[in-house]
Amino acid sequence: MRITQGCFSFLPDLTDEQISRQVQYCLENGWAVNIEFTDDPHPRNNFWEMWGLPMFDLRDAAGVMMELNQCRKVYGDRYIRLSAFDSSHGWESVRLSFIVNRPKEEPGFRLERHEVAGRNIRYTTKSYAADRPEGRRYG
Amino acid sequence: MDMDTADMTDTVNLREELEAVGIEEILTQLDRELIGLAPVKTRIREIASLLLIERIRKRLNLTSEVPTLHMSFTGNPGTGKTTVALRIASILHRLGFVRRGQVVSVTRDELVGQYIGHTAPKTKEVLKKAMGGVLFIDEAYYLHRPDNERDYGQEAIEILLQVMESQREDLVVILAGYGDRMDKFFASNPGFRSRIAHHIDFPDYSEPELLAIAELMLGDMNYKFSADAREAFIRYIALRKTQPLFSNARSIRNALDRMRLRQANRLVADLDRVLTADDIMSLEASDVLASRVFLKDRSTVRSAEQARDR
């Protein structure tokens, strides 16, 4: 099941050229670009790991693409996303975030139903990938 | 190579091309604002012409190669290397050979780390900031420490060499430093030598050029020499040039700063005097002659360090 999170995720995967144009847009707005990766794509997982530090003071997207390619070499079998942080007063938050790499096979989620008191149902989504230990979740 | 070559009847109007990119302005500004440096200016014009033609060839599909633009600037301290690097960046930017045109200026300290695993991230941090522009590495030979083969500088060198080769369209590297030491550095790092397309040598300034530089600097700051002060400064230059740690235009700038200080002291010493704008703008002979450079008795003038600061 193809995961849809962040911007552009209903579109076909962006090419590197398109990623680079988006990054340039972020840099020109003065946003710091971050690279994050995870093997647990649950939508409530806020704790993606960072690849290196946030990238401040870059002028050109080539710098970000260089890091992204290095991250793909190491974690190419996982989800990688870029996020752009706007530190200006009043915003101080992420302005744009999109997936730039995904595993070949995305096993998707199952929905678990718990019957609780009064025959009410509580729902939980679980990622199939996360059933396996860390580092062996994809491939 | 398989490319559809240009229609041979296509015509190119060079003047229009040149005007469209606006480098002529930069070149004339370079002529006007930088004194002397004739060989440097000629080389820059040559490079600019080459790149203009290269740009047209690319448009006509006569080439698809990215030209190597990495350069080395050699010359003594204060001969204008950093200043020229900034101009080159804007020329490259106008011609579209770098996308943004910023100059990131670094020395060994910004590239090389203190412990294992520290260097690569540091070097890459700098490279990322320089992408799309020019990376200017001052005193590049400090990257290489021949006496210590496990020096972390080597790691920075390898990363630089790789990026200089594989990301030629993303950034231009300029290595700068003093002539003889750069020669040694290139001799022991042939990788750099072969990746550099343009070697530019910055000559020392002649005495009249140093005077012209001084007057240019003063003019920019709205100061001027009185006739006597100018004479004194000509003597100052001749003496200062023979002393240790002379660094061309930078020594001139420093000397002017000290003369402005003396002038201010002189003016403030007489509080009852009524000053004209001309008085406030003028440096007098006494402001120049108070310099230690004029001290006859050398034996009392101490270490080279002090000599430089006076």
Ligand SMILES: Nc1ncnc2c1ncn2[C@@H]1O[C@H](COP(=O)(O)OP(=O)(O)OP(=O)(O)O)[C@@H](O)[C@H]1O
């Ligand atoms: N030809 C010139 N005309 C006018 N000003 C000059 C000229 N050359 C240098 N200067 C001035 O002299 C100062 C020193 O120049 P710059 O920093 O470019 O020298 P440098 O060669 O980089 O020196 P270093 O090797 O010590 O770093 C600057 O303030 C610059 O503006």
Ligand SMILES: [Mg+2]
């Ligand atoms: Mg310099």
